[in-house]
Amino acid sequence: MSDQSERIVKKLWSYCQVLRDDGLSYQDYLEQLTFLLFLKMADERAALTGEEQPIPKGFRWEDLANPKMEGVKLEQHYRDTLKKLGDEGGMLGLIFRKSQNKIQDPAKLRRLVVDLIGNESWLEMTADVKGDAYEGLLERNAQDVKGGAGQYFTPRPLIDAIVDCVQPKPGEVIADPACGTGGFLLSTHTYVAKSFKLDKEQKKHLRYEALRGTELVDGVSRLCAMNLFLHGVGPDDDKRKPPIKTDDSLRNEPSEPVDVVLTNPPFGKKSSITVVNDEGETDKESVTYNRPDFWTTTSNKQLNFVQHVKSLLKIHGRAAVVVPDNVLFEGGAGEKIRRKLLQECDVHTLLRLPTGIFYAQGVKANVLFFDRKPGAKEPWTRKLWIYDLRTNKDFTLKTRRMTRADLDEFVACYHAENRNQRKPTWDEKKNPDGRWRVFTYEELAARDKCSLDIFWLKDESLEDSAKLPDPHVLAEEIADDLRSALEQIESVLGNLQQRAAVVERKKLDQAAE
DSSP: OOHHHHHHHHHHHHHHHHHHTTTOOHHHHHHHHHHHHHHHHHHHHHHHHOOOOSSOTTSSHHHHTOTTOOHHHHHHHHHHHHHHHHTSOHHHHHHHTTOOOOOOOHHHHHHIIIIIITTSOGGGSOHHHHHHHHHHHHHHHHTOGGGTGGGGOOOHHHHHHHHHHHOOOTTOOEEETTOTTSHHHHHHHHHHHHHSOOOHHHHHHHHHTSEEEEESOHHHHHHHHHHHHHTTOSOSSSSSOOSEEESOTTSSOOSSOEEEEEEOOOSOSBOEEEEEOTTSOEEEEEOOOOOTTSSSOOSBHHHHHHHHHHHHEEEEEEEEEEEETHHHHOOTHHHHHHHHHHHHEEEEEEEEOOSSOSSSTTOOEEEEEEEEOOOOSSOSOOEEEEEEOSTTOOOOSSSSOOOGGGGHHHHHHHOTTOGGGOOOSOBTTTBTTOSEEEEEHHHHHHSGGGOOOOOOSOOGGGTOGGGSOOHHHHHHHHHHHHHHHHHHHHHHHHHHHHHHHHHHHHHHHHHHO
């Protein structure tokens, strides 16, 4: 991050601490910054180009920053502005949809408008400076454990390494069906812009057509849209469709297949909704997606995302999906999906990620790389190459953060230029500590439940008590495992209770007849 970006982050973040005393969360503050930044930049652009801005008259930055706009009058006008813009279409509607003023003190709102946002000339900054500053704020928001925003933030070194492996090209369409704050889409944009000499049409395609994101949560999709906007991605008016939409990706079968999918779906295992029964009691009901393009029906969110990504790809399309360990070993629907994936796609690479790199604690995750293939009698997966970056690796967000350099060996082993020239670093006799090993389809298919949860390195922490993780880390892992087990038990119990209730209703209906 540049010095200018760092200065802006510190300036804006210091004021956040003031507003925290009024009960504002980091997420709330970021949203208010987003609304005001968009208004200020639209005003600057109109002044620079002389073109009419998309913001309706009476609801522009000049109205909000008017010296006479103070106190209750300012607060009311800000509320009216948010409501008005939330009813608009295109990029305006995406950023301002369901927006609310969370700053209750008009004096503090005035200072944010005039001193913090108003004193900067945002258009004069390069996209890198604006974008880096905003991403810096997003990352600080992700560090707020209580707010839970960490689940929408994938570490940038990991994202960049994945993009370097998949190597998106000019003219391709790249999608993220769980885009969070837009990390994968932005890294893709940077990679294509810097790796290729683009002509005018290719630059236009990269800005307006190449990137597509879907996000379930309104507040997060607006942060994503603004993140892209500040980096020069997407339209600045309502004449074109925004690159981001707010929706449930799993709801419907994809209508337009894409060339590349890069995604880190939400960490929660089960999809559920809260319902109110006839007695007025609330209960959780599992959500299953009955889609004709899915291999099987399950309430496991990550397994559904794996199926969705396969459907979202064109034939020969490429995907990299961050998945938790349970996707690799879970039985039932999990086994069926793994076997189908190995059969119908070329599942060529698995990166086992270390713990301690995500803001959500206790996450054990992996990156699964695969290419969609046309129908065939024989399985498309011939070999699965696995890189173990977890065993005997120790990363934390406070003292030992993972950097891009920590992934250099994996990216080199991946050999994106020609995967046929890959060579293992593991050898039973010559190098038993090698982290890069290949397994044949026959070996995978013969494993119990077709499990891909494979390790071969000796875990030093199990043999040397001095190398054991800190007690609080072990306690967190145990608690996470217990929560996961309890979640599954409650899911089974909930399903049994639903069935019992249906049977009981049928008995009562029959008795009434």
